[in-house]
Amino acid sequence: MEKWTPRHEAPEPLEGPVVATVTGGTILWFVLFLAQLPFYGWFDDHGHTWWIWTCLAGAGLGLIGIWYVRGRDAAIKRAAAGGTAPDGSVPDAGVRH
Template sequence: MEEYDEPAAHRIGRRTYLIADVAPLDVDGVRTIAAGTALWALAFVGLLPFYGRLDDSGRVWWLWTCLAGFGLGLLGLEVCRRRAQRAHEVRGIR
């Protein structure tokens, strides 16, 4: 049977918080932003055949919201890529 070290404990007021000895995840957000951007694009393309119906019901803004989400996602993707690249350069990882 393996023995485990006790996690560090910090007492703040009446509460005790256990701190696990786990390395943080190296998440830069690029994949998340790319997936969201792709979903906005997919929603835009999916709504295009229904343009007439959307126009009749006064919901054309759904289409433009998808387009705006896609455009903002592209900007966010570039920001995340640059941030990730800078973080890797600082750490000396390429």
């Protein structure tokens, strides 16, 4: 088991433009849905209508993803500014000085 023991610390996770990435993916799914919609008859004749509905589902789930990552990004910024603790609680809540 010795050979499976890590010899160095794991790197920090990379943070990037998460909101822009999810928004771009959502737009791409919706554009693919719109691009395939005029060919619905062909997809239906060949039993591939699930391609169209997969694109629509991707766009719908992407909207949920945009809502989620915007909230996550706002929470990270609040925590960095000292508005809340990393666990989500408000520091000194209800304590009067």
